[in-house]
Amino acid sequence: MKSPAVIVLLLFTFLPRCCAQSQGELSSLFMAIKSVDHEGKGHQRARLAIQELQKRDASALIPILIALDDANPLASNWLRNAFETIAARTLEEGKPLPEEALLNFLRKTSHRPASRRMVFEWLQKIGSDQADEMIDMFINDPSDELRREAVGRYIKQAEKIAKDSPDDLKSRCAFYRKALLGASDNDQVRKIIKGLKQCGEDIDLQYHYGFLNTWYLIGPFNNKQGVGFAQVYPPEKEINLTAAYDGQLGEVTWKKYQTDDPYGILDIARQVAPHKGAVEYAYTEFFSEKEQPVEFRLATPNAWKLWVNGKLLFEREEYHRGTAFDQYRVPGTLKKGKNSILLKICQNEQTQDWAQRWQFQFRVCNPYGMAIHSTKTE
DSSP: OOOHHHHHHHHHHHSOHHHHTSHHHHHHHHHHHHTOOTTOTTHHHHHHHHHHHTTOOGGGHHHHHHHHTTOOHHHHHHHHHHHHHHHHHHHHTTOOOOHHHHHHHHHOTTSOHHHHHHHHHHHHHTTOHHHHHHGGGGGGOSOHHHHHHHHHHHHHHHHHHHHHOTTOHHHHHHHHHHHHHHOOSHHHHHHHHHHHHHTTOOOOHHHHHTBOOEEEEEEEEEOGGGTTTTSOOGGGTOOOTTOEEEOSSSEEEOEEEEOOOTTOOEEHHHHTOOOSSEEEEEEEEEEESSOEEEEEEEEOSSEEEEEETTEEEEEEOOOSOOOOTTOEEEEEEEOSEEEEEEEEEEEOOOOSGGGOOOEEEEEEEOTTSOBOOOSSOO
């Protein structure tokens, strides 16, 4: 009995080109490509299918884009490569890309953001006026890369006004405010904040990014010789803000803290004390107007664990790795109403100056980086 790969080869050897490009044949190729997994299963069949797919003409471009919607990461790389190969060859041969079909694909935000970004780049290569006109509409787009295009254009417009008409603060600020609506990348936000300050406007960065600034802390609990990361202390079993427990240095109770840092950094060492080999728990509540998918984004130089509504979502036992904006992105779901958020932040026993930071930064946003705000605040 012949293998599926051999059957695919025979099929495309004997069928006329017009038939081989039918939707059914493309579907067979996509099936072979999508069957590949990270362990190499189906690799040979997928490799043969991608070679055949790359021979297709521009009529295969939209089907490839649609196939990308549910492809796994490895298959996605191969399908994107096939799209790029076909598109480049089409232009080299002096033939047109299906501009209107590509524009229609770009307009549908339900498609994968990475695919829509790729389409936008190819439309730019062919000088599509309609694609250029769409940039302003990307300001609320679920694709962070497309949204960045719109934000960047508004910033450039504001900067041009500042250069050509420095006294026209009203128009300049209007463009900066439009840019802020879709800005989630810190480099762009900094430019916008600087521009708005020149207009006499201050922006609440905590609110813009969705940083949670009010927490209840309890600790320290023991983390000498690193035992505390795995140890289950009382806050992992119950959340009782009136309770008292035996801690590392005696009785510990929950205490409320609020950070005024623009980027929501809560400095445990400054607020509590710079303990060595210690565990601190941080708890807060987030009220959501509906059940919705979110990302919990945090940054910390310490080892940590995150629970949402009692479920452990992620953990990382690493100390003093450094920290950066949106360092960790943890996908999750908020239920309608009250959601409990518990962090475990562990400090080790290193004594070097660079190892003394004991802090975290935490925000809630939608999957493409725009802030989601609690419907109830302290």
